[in-house]
Amino acid sequence: MSPLLSLILIPLVTAAFCMAGAAPRRISLFGAGANLLLSLYLLASYNIGIGGFQFVSENPLFPAYGIHFSLGADGLSLVLILLATLVTFAAVWVTPKIEKFAGMFYACLLFISAGAIGAFSSIDLFFFYAFHELALIPTFLLIGIWGSGERQRIAWKVTIYLAFGSFILLLGLIGLWQAAPPELRTLDIRLLQQLGYAGMMQPGPVVYLLLLFGFGILIALFPFHTWAPEAYASAPAPAAMLHAGVLKKFGLYGLLRLAIPIFPAEIQQFAHLVLVLLLGNILYVGFVTLAQKRLDLMLGYSSVMHMGYAFLGFVALNQLGLGGMSLMLFAHGLTIAALFALSGEISRRTGTLEFSQLGGLAGRAPQLGLLFGFAAMASVGLPGFSTFASEIMIFFGAFARGTVGAFDWYQTCTALALWGVVISAVYMLRAYRNIFWGSRGSAVKDDTEDVSSGERWAVIILIAGLLLTGFRPAILLDYLNPVFAYLAP
Amino acid sequence: MNPLYLEVYVVVLGIVLLMAEAFAGAGHKRGIAYAGILGLLGILAATFFVDPAAMNSAAPYMKFYRADALAIFLKQFALLSTIIVLVMAVEYAPTVEANMPSERRGAGLGEFFALPVLACAGLMWMASAVDFVMIFVSLELVTITFYVLVSYLRQSNASLEAGAKYLVLGALSTGFLVYGITWVYGVTGHTNLAAIAEALPGLDYAVVPALLFGFGLVLVALGFKVAAAPFQFWVPDVYQGAPTPVTAYLSVASKAAGFIVLLRVLETFVVIPDLQAKILPVIAVLAGATMFFGNLAAIPQSNLKRLLAYSSIGHAGYLLLGVASIGAPFAGTAILFYLAAYLLMTLLAFLVMTIVAQAAGGDDLSNFNGLNQRAPHLAFALLLAMLSLAGIPLTAGFLGKLFIFECAVQQQHYVLIALGVVAVAAGFYFYLKVIRAMYWQQPANPDVPEIEVSSLAKITIATLCALIIWLGVYPAPLLALLP
Numbered sequence: 001m002s003p004l005l006s007l008i009l010i011p012l013v014t015a016a017f018c019m020a021g022a023a024p025r026r027i028s029l030f031g032a033g034a035n036l037l038l039s040l041y042l043l044a045s046y047n048i049g050i051g052g053f054q055f056v057s058e059n060p061l062f063p064a065y066g067i068h069f070s071l072g073a074d075g076l077s078l079v080l081i082l083l084a085t086l087v088t089f090a091a092v093w094v095t096p097k098i099e100k101f102a103g104m105f106y107a108c109l110l111f112i113s114a115g116a117i118g119a120f121s122s123i124d125l126f127f128f129y130a131f132h133e134l135a136l137i138p139t140f141l142l143i144g145i146w147g148s149g150e151r152q153r154i155a156w157k158v159t160i161y162l163a164f165g166s167f168i169l170l171l172g173l174i175g176l177w178q179a180a181p182p183e184l185r186t187l188d189i190r191l192l193q194q195l196g197y198a199g200m201m202q203p204g205p206v207v208y209l210l211l212l213f214g215f216g217i218l219i220a221l222f223p224f225h226t227w228a229p230e231a232y233a234s235a236p237a238p239a240a241m242l243h244a245g246v247l248k249k250f251g252l253y254g255l256l257r258l259a260i261p262i263f264p265a266e267i268q269q270f271a272h273l274v275l276v277l278l279l280g281n282i283l284y285v286g287f288v289t290l291a292q293k294r295l296d297l298m299l300g301y302s303s304v305m306h307m308g309y310a311f312l313g314f315v316a317l318n319q320l321g322l323g324g325m326s327l328m329l330f331a332h333g334l335t336i337a338a339l340f341a342l343s344g345e346i347s348r349r350t351g352t353l354e355f356s357q358l359g360g361l362a363g364r365a366p367q368l369g370l371l372f373g374f375a376a377m378a379s380v381g382l383p384g385f386s387t388f389a390s391e392i393m394i395f396f397g398a399f400a401r402g403t404v405g406a407f408d409w410y411q412t413c414t415a416l417a418l419w420g421v422v423i424s425a426v427y428m429l430r431a432y433r434n435i436f437w438g439s440r441g442s443a444v445k446d447d448t449e450d451v452s453s454g455e456r457w458a459v460i461i462l463i464a465g466l467l468l469t470g471f472r473p474a475i476l477l478d479y480l481n482p483v484f485a486y487l488a489p
Numbered sequence: 490m491n492p493l494y495l496e497v498y499v500v501v502l503g504i505v506l507l508m509a510e511a512f513a514g515a516g517h518k519r520g521i522a523y524a525g526i527l528g529l530l531g532i533l534a535a536t537f538f539v540d541p542a543a544m545n546s547a548a549p550y551m552k553f554y555r556a557d558a559l560a561i562f563l564k565q566f567a568l569l570s571t572i573i574v575l576v577m578a579v580e581y582a583p584t585v586e587a588n589m590p591s592e593r594r595g596a597g598l599g600e601f602f603a604l605p606v607l608a609c610a611g612l613m614w615m616a617s618a619v620d621f622v623m624i625f626v627s628l629e630l631v632t633i634t635f636y637v638l639v640s641y642l643r644q645s646n647a648s649l650e651a652g653a654k655y656l657v658l659g660a661l662s663t664g665f666l667v668y669g670i671t672w673v674y675g676v677t678g679h680t681n682l683a684a685i686a687e688a689l690p691g692l693d694y695a696v697v698p699a700l701l702f703g704f705g706l707v708l709v710a711l712g713f714k715v716a717a718a719p720f721q722f723w724v725p726d727v728y729q730g731a732p733t734p735v736t737a738y739l740s741v742a743s744k745a746a747g748f749i750v751l752l753r754v755l756e757t758f759v760v761i762p763d764l765q766a767k768i769l770p771v772i773a774v775l776a777g778a779t780m781f782f783g784n785l786a787a788i789p790q791s792n793l794k795r796l797l798a799y800s801s802i803g804h805a806g807y808l809l810l811g812v813a814s815i816g817a818p819f820a821g822t823a824i825l826f827y828l829a830a831y832l833l834m835t836l837l838a839f840l841v842m843t844i845v846a847q848a849a850g851g852d853d854l855s856n857f858n859g860l861n862q863r864a865p866h867l868a869f870a871l872l873l874a875m876l877s878l879a880g881i882p883l884t885a886g887f888l889g890k891l892f893i894f895e896c897a898v899q900q901q902h903y904v905l906i907a908l909g910v911v912a913v914a915a916g917f918y919f920y921l922k923v924i925r926a927m928y929w930q931q932p933a934n935p936d937v938p939e940i941e942v943s944s945l946a947k948i949t950i951a952t953l954c955a956l957i958i959w960l961g962v963y964p965a966p967l968l969a970l971l972p
Contacts, residue, residue, distance in 0.1 A: 061963050069962075101861075104928075130882030137876060140921060144929045152929065156918070163917040167910050170891070174898050 075479030169214025179203030196262035222280030229300030237344025281308030321397025359441035510599025563616035651730025662713035672703025714747030728798035780806030859932030
């Protein structure tokens with residue numbers, strides 16, 4: 001059995017055990033841990049010198065339609081798989097005691113994980129799409145059954161929104177398939193990329209826009225972002241970690257995989273449109289984030305806001321920008337997962353996430369405060385965390401994309417986007433101060449406990465990952481850069 | 490084996506079952522259903538060994554009857570759905586007994602089990618019919634059986650109302666069909682589809698409007714059968730009032746038969762480019778209206794049976810989209826694959842619904858509240874059926890939609906595709922409503938006893954679930970079977 005197939009099957013089998021009534025927490029931790037180790041082993045055994053897709057396995061399912069169950073991973077896939085297994089492990093770890101249907105809860109988490117890993121390791125368009133959809137229903141159930149607040153309305157909104165986006169994406173993928181010359185039609189992403197490089201595919205702007213907005217809805221591109229903050233605020237913390245940290249990256253991954261090689265001309269043609277929209281993400285949503293009065297909503301908006309940087313790297317269309325973007329997928333995934341895990345801990349201790357009722361928590365829970373401080377700094381993009389490395393690469397890449405001295409669209413937008421860093425510093429530091437410092441809030445009691453050693457480690461792993469790749473981004477960039485090497489001048 | 494015998498066996502089986510009913514003891518009526526299931530399974534196995542070459546090509550019946558791969562596939566389709574409907578009918582038997590005027594145990598059950606077998610014979614003939622007369626006769630055989638079955642619950646007002654509505658509208662659509670056939674016959678001088686196809690190119694240009702008028706009337710009649718908007722208005726009431734197994738049968742087998750006849754008639758007419766240019770846009774409009782109406786009108790429904798009725802209208806819309814894209818090379822395969830997927834997921838939904846509704850005392854969505862806590866396996870089966878109906882990947886329903894939409898993209902029906910996107914999103918909403926009831930809501934009465942499922946139903950449900958996933962992941966074997 002190919003190692004990638006094991007990566008997908010382990011969570012699925014574990015989920016089946018959970019539903020069948022095995023002790024869910026123990027077996028899920030075991031499955032997620034095994035997956036994490038396996039993905040690290042794959043990273044270690046990937047041959048960077050050769051590059052390209054490795055660990056390839058192909059099983060033709062229906063040749064006349066060209067559908068193969070093919071798995072394979074290059075540097076980009078492997079980094080994202082590592083992200084998925086790391087966040088899954090942490091999410092399972094921080095899951096508190098579930099009152100109702102514990103087996104179902106863990107099974108849903110593992111299904112999302114399997115869907116994300118499957119999408120990242122598929123080199124067949126059909127399964128690339130299908131695996132992502134696999135994660136849609138668990139999200140619906142997780143928010144609907146275990147969510148907080150107006151969980152039912154929000155679960156509906158998210159599911160319909162995402163289903164709609166997926167369907168637009170599906171039409172784009174069909175268009176992509178049909179754009180190849182009839183005798184060369186294929187669903188194999190590797191062959192599609194080659195056809196794209198060779199200029200033998202001209203799907204045209206309509207297909208590009210379908211893909212851009214299909215993926216864009218999944219990524220919460222402005223103005224299609226309204227589903228995300230509410231969903232993350234309402235979802236239980238482990239679900240928000242997996243969705244914001246891993247699943248949302250599917251859209252960006254898809255753009256990197258399909259749009260970059262096949263639509264270089266269209267990306268330039270519509271660059272101005274994307275630049276305006278991404279400024280909507282960074283500045284408009286940034287200001288909305290500033291106005292939030294609850295931590296979970298603030299984190300939801302901040303995760304939407306950071307997607308703007310990713311798009312900036314995307315339109316930069318050079319190795320620096322795209323390398324930064326793909327590094328950011330990893331860094332942002334770990335950051336937001338750590339933040340959601342901690343916000344779950346805060347609300348479990350105090351029963352609220354309203355800034356007005358919190359304050360002085362660090363006095364009662366110093367370790368929680370320290371961890372949150374680290375995660376908040378990572379989110380702001382402090383040097384030393386890989387978020388900093390990725391953002392600076394994106395800004396340099398986008399600035400270099402413009403003509404020197406002309407101060408054109410790219411450079412203007414980069415300059416404006418830089419203000420996003422200031423905005424995120426303001427809201428993050430303010431949240432940190434409101435929750436952990438100052439006079440004690442009404443929700444913080446004398447018996448409020450600090451994080452236990454078990455809960456601590458899940459977040460420490462995520463932060464350690466951020467610091468390690470922050471001090472030495474080359475660990476990941478060695479894997480990522482060859483994917484876009486052909487773009488280097 | 491000569492394929493002609495297949496229908497003969499089915500009719501004989503049906504008559505034998507009816508006769509056996511007279512002699513079966515009051516406690517042994519279910520044996521008739523088991524015998525029917527076994528007999529039909531045997532005939533289903535036999536369909537894989539028929540040899541069309543064994544038929545005498547000079548025989549007069551060859552003008553009416555064709556046993557090509559399409560026909561054989563549809564015969565298998567009819568047999569399979571009848572078998573599952575019989576399984577459902579066994580589960581439904583207590584309701585039938587309760588609604589009979591007679592106090593005798595087992596009253597009315599025998600005919601309830603035997604009539605679907607006779608309808609199955611009609612469906613199988615319809616699959617092979619290549620002459621308007623034959624089409625009409627087999628269609629009537631099916632429809633008249635359904636008149637009886639729909640109003641079978643004689644003490645239920647809803648069932649009687651459904652029966653009356655179905656009778657009136659069925660008769661109306663029959664009238665359209667006959668009138669349309671006379672116009673086509675008047676113009677071409679033939680009722681045989683092959684002969685009509687030969688006569689078409691030589692027709693005087695002046696009679697083309699008359700021909701199109703006749704075809705239009707036939708299309709209206711078939712529109713009633715497959716529940717295409719704007720001829721869908723009878724569907725919700727009839728589907729909700731009829732006994733659940735009959736509803737399932739109506740929505741699967743009867744609809745499939747309508748589509749087969751539509752395909753056969755179309756393939757006669759669309760060979761002439763002039764006619765094609767006039768006919769396909771009409772079908773495209775029907776497809777758009779049906780997809781849109783079926784899926785949007787399903788949103789506010791609170792009764793699962795009624796919701797599935799609207800959903801069946803919506804699926805007729807997707808199938809019509811495939812028919813409108815008939816120019817694409819894969820369109821025929823796509824439609825048949827969709828029909829097969831539709832059979833599996835719809836019958837699975839109806840089967841689970843029959844069982845749960847018996848135990849819960851109704852088929853409102855609220856009766857399904859908290860089903861996950863009462864019967865997790867049934868809830869999972871219904872979840873799978875709903876996911877497949879909604880078109881989630883790795884289920885058969887997704888591939889069906891994918892193939893159909895792919896054909897539509899090839900034929901550049903962009904407006905229809907846009908409508909289809911809205912329809913699919915709406916579909917997500919109302920199918921998820923069922924999932925919400927089962928998994929989110931608390932059961933109204935937590936002390937109700939566990940739902941008992943017979944082993945026959947268990948095996949059928951498990952098989953259907955496995956087939957839905959299998960076709961969703963590995964469709965090659967079925968696609969290889971399709972003509």
